[in-house]
Amino acid sequence: MLDFLLKIFGRDTESSKNVAKERLRLVLVHDRTSVSPQILEALKEDLIKVISDYMEIDEDALEVTFDRSEKSVALVASIPIKKVKRTAAVSKTVS
Amino acid sequence: MGEVIVITSGKGGVGKTTTTANIGTGLATMGYKVVLVDTDIGLRNLDVVLGLENRIVYDIVDVTKGNCKLRQALIKDKRFEGLHLLPAAQTKDKTAVSPEEMKALCAELKRDFDYVIIDCPAGIEQGFKNAIAGAEKAIVVTTPEVSAVRDADRIIGLLEAAELYQPKLIINRLRPKMVKRGDMMSIEDIIDILAVELIGVVPEDEYIVVSTNRGEPAILDPNSRAGQAYRNIARRITGEEVPFLNLEEEEGFMSKLKKIIGLSR
Ligand SMILES: Nc1ncnc2c1ncn2[C@@H]1O[C@H](COP(=O)(O)OP(=O)(O)O)[C@@H](O)[C@H]1O
Ligand SMILES: [Mg+2]
Numbered sequence: 001m002l003d004f005l006l007k008i009f010g011r012d013t014e015s016s017k018n019v020a021k022e023r024l025r026l027v028l029v030h031d032r033t034s035v036s037p038q039i040l041e042a043l044k045e046d047l048i049k050v051i052s053d054y055m056e057i058d059e060d061a062l063e064v065t066f067d068r069s070e071k072s073v074a075l076v077a078s079i080p081i082k083k084v085k086r087t088a089a090v091s092k093t094v095s
Numbered sequence: 096m097g098e099v100i101v102i103t104s105g106k107g108g109v110g111k112t113t114t115t116a117n118i119g120t121g122l123a124t125m126g127y128k129v130v131l132v133d134t135d136i137g138l139r140n141l142d143v144v145l146g147l148e149n150r151i152v153y154d155i156v157d158v159t160k161g162n163c164k165l166r167q168a169l170i171k172d173k174r175f176e177g178l179h180l181l182p183a184a185q186t187k188d189k190t191a192v193s194p195e196e197m198k199a200l201c202a203e204l205k206r207d208f209d210y211v212i213i214d215c216p217a218g219i220e221q222g223f224k225n226a227i228a229g230a231e232k233a234i235v236v237t238t239p240e241v242s243a244v245r246d247a248d249r250i251i252g253l254l255e256a257a258e259l260y261q262p263k264l265i266i267n268r269l270r271p272k273m274v275k276r277g278d279m280m281s282i283e284d285i286i287d288i289l290a291v292e293l294i295g296v297v298p299e300d301e302y303i304v305v306s307t308n309r310g311e312p313a314i315l316d317p318n319s320r321a322g323q324a325y326r327n328i329a330r331r332i333t334g335e336e337v338p339f340l341n342l343e344e345e346e347g348f349m350s351k352l353k354k355i356i357g358l359s360r
Contacts, residue, residue: 015277020241021284027241028248028288035252 029073033066040064047077056083097128099201099211100332101230103254105246107217109238110267113303113313115214116144117322120312121329123178127209130169132200133183134226135216136191142182146310147172156184159196165203179208189221194228201229210332219253227254233262234294239269239280248289263294265328270299271342295328297321298342 033039044064051057058080067074102115112135119131133141136156142148153168158181165181172178181204184191204211215226227233233254237247247264254262266285273279282296300321306313313322314329320340327337 017274017277017280017284020280021288024241024244024280024288027245031245031249032252035249 026071026073030068033068033073040066047079051079055081055085058082097205097208097210098232099205099213099230100232100234101213101215101227101259102234102236103215103223103226103250104217104236104243105219105250106237106243109243110236110265110297111217112140112144112214113307114234114236114265114267114297114325114328115141115212117312117314117325118329118332119178119210119212120145120175121314121326122210122212122332123172123175124314125329125333126177127333128177128179128207129210129212130179130181130204130208132181132204132211132213134192134197134213134222136183136187136189136222137185138216139183139185141214142170142180143310144307145172145180145312147180147182148310151182154182154184155200156187156191159192159200165200189216189225192225194224197225197228199229219249223250223253227257227259230259233259234265235262235291236265236267237285237289238267239274239285244280244285244288251289251291262291264289264291265295265297266293267297268299269296269342293339294331295324296339296342297324297328298340 044062047064048057048059048062061078061080063078065076067076102111102118104111112133115131119129123129131141131145132155133139134155135141139154142151147170150170153163155168157163158165158168168181170180170182172180201211201213211229213226213230216222235247235250235254237243251262254260264286266282269282270279274281282293286293298320300313300319302313302316302319303321306316306319306322312325313319314325316322320342324340327340330337
């Protein structure tokens with residue numbers, strides 16, 4: 001009802017095109033992530049590569065998922081750590 | 096050796112058949128040898144849009160099943176030198192043709208024609224798989240609506256999975272006035288979302304209805320804005336660089352009047 005009144009009095013300035021764009025953006029995030037599980041696999045491999053520079057992780061227990069809710073999609077990663085390198089030993093900062 | 100291009104969309108009713116008919120006619124009037132293949136088996140349409148419905152004897156299923164020679168099934172358009180149609184079957188369903196048969200058919204057509212243009216049915220099932228099987232390039236048609244763009248996105252993903260990379264995009268039925276007042280997604284909005292290259296923008300145009308009534312593609316009418324857009328697309332397909340149409344519509348009477356009496360710029 002409030003929406004309706006706002007519309008009548010022209011205070012609802014959100015153009016329908018912007019509504020369309022936002023809805024599309026979200027629906028495509030949903031679509032693309034559910035249609036392509038390969039994305040997750042590729043992401044996992046890359047994550048392992050990057051993180052291994054800093055710490056030893058349990059690769060088999062690594063979990064990466066999409067957490068879908070109505071208004072957003074979040075990337076949730078659970079990465080069990082086995083060992084962390086001593087700061088001085090992080091090769092990247094040294095070289 | 097010709098080129099096989101599939102016209103596809105996912106969603107139905109966005110203008111695949113209209114686009115196929117117009118681009119095909121355009122390429123033929125430019126002097127190319129063109130064959131249009133209707134793969135919408137069971138829902139034959141391209142023949143009526145082209146005005147060739149009374150000349151069908153054999154269809155695509157007759158060809159793939161060996162009931163006739165390919166040459167016998169091809170309808171030669173008497174109005175335009177070089178334009179041919181291979182009609183869909185009306186009484187069978189989409190499983191009557193297999194992707195392998197389509198591949199072989201396209202390979203054969205490509206030997207004799209400069210352009211083999213395939214009108215794809217709606218959906219992502221067998222009919223779609225058949226239509227893209229023998230294609231080397233793809234053109235995706237969408238309209239500036241959420242559902243059509245969403246389906247286009249899905250189709251682009253499926254095309255890439257089938258190794259048809261970098262499809263080109265046609266935005267059909269654009270209404271510049273609605274875009275201007277913020278009630279329709281703009282060309283930029285859609286390109287931004289789909290991240291593919293644009294090959295043309297076709298405005299909403301009443302003449303499309305008139306031309307479909309007559310069975311004469313709009314591209315033949317010098318006054319049709321959609322026709323103009325399709326002429327440009329046909330030229331771009333041949334590799335020519337053609338600037339995009341200015342789709343700014345004629346000003347309405349009221350806004351002109353306001354300008355005259357100094358109410359607005
Ligand atoms: N640019 C346009 N302006 C007005 N009407 C159009 C336009 N493009 C397509 N149409 C109409 O939309 C309908 C669906 O078009 P069609 O080409 O049959 O779509 P598809 O093959 O994708 O199902 C037809 O009635 C056609 O006349
Ligand atoms: Mg169609």
